[in-house]
Amino acid sequence: MLKKTPLKKKTAGRRPASKQAACCTRSSIIAAARTLFAERGLEGTSVREVAEAANVNNAMIYYHFTDKVEMYRAVLADSFAEFDHIWEHAIFKSQASAREKIQQYVEELIGFQHNNEEIRRILSMEFACCGKNLKWLADNFFHRSHERLAAIIKEGIKKGELKKVDPSVAISALVGMVIHSFITRPIAEHVIGKKLDLSPAHFGAFVTGVFFDGLGQNKK
Missing domain, CATH: 1.10.10.60 (Homeodomain-like)
Incomplete structure (x- = not known):
């Protein structure tokens, strides 16, 4: 056997x-x-x-x-959860000026744009339809950043660094300067025939300067 x-x-x-x-x-x-x-x-x-x-x-x-939507949202969450870590930077817990905090945020946002072209393309499609997934993203990620940016802007207004403005409009303008510049970069570079310097340091300083000082010359 x-x-x-x-x-x-x-x-x-x-x-x-x-x-x-x-x-x-x-x-x-x-x-x-x-x-x-x-x-x-x-x-x-x-x-x-x-x-x-x-x-x-x-x-x-x-x-x-469980399904394709959950997988899609996992793709978005995977990237934006990483971006949320910027708020752990020591500057946001310090007595630094609103300008310094805004510039740090802007430089991090620019770095995120450089490293996440695919996410930007996905979001462009979401912005076009403004569906449930964009609202889900807003509730789970954008809302927290909006609140923190609004607090910094209010602090800047209180200390006289910024004019009295609607923080929500100011945030849309600030974030829009960065995101729209990346969306239109291929067209802009084709028109001018050279690369745009959208590096965190250079472009970050530009965006912060426009946000706080504008583009007009101060004539005394």
Whole structure:
């Protein structure tokens, strides 16, 4: 009679490796989804296409996400959660001037734009339709930054660094200067025939200067 080969027991030591593998797989899926969503949008991208781009099967997608919308929001959350870390910078907890705090924020926002072209393209599509996902993003991420920026602007008004303005309008103008400059950069560079210097230091100082001082010459 043939002897039965005893089954090998799984050791508990393999679990951390599985968690690490699962984490890597999720990251791969998010990276692939981000690229496809930037090219085709949410509606134009299928779960199957994401699975193929991430080199996984559909079942693995649904292991990590309940549906395509959850995966889409994970792509957005993954990037904006990282951006939210800028508020941990020591300057925002210090007695620094509103101008210094605003410039730090602007430079971080510019750096984010340089490193997240795909997210900017996704947001451009979201801004065009202003759907549920944009409102979800506003509730979960934009709202916190808006409140913090508004507090800095109010502080600047109180200390005489800024004129009395509506903080919400001021924030839209400030953020718009940065984001719109990146959106229109390809056209602007084609028209002028050279690269624009949108580096955090150079462009950040420009945006902060326009925000606080304007472009007009002060004639005394």
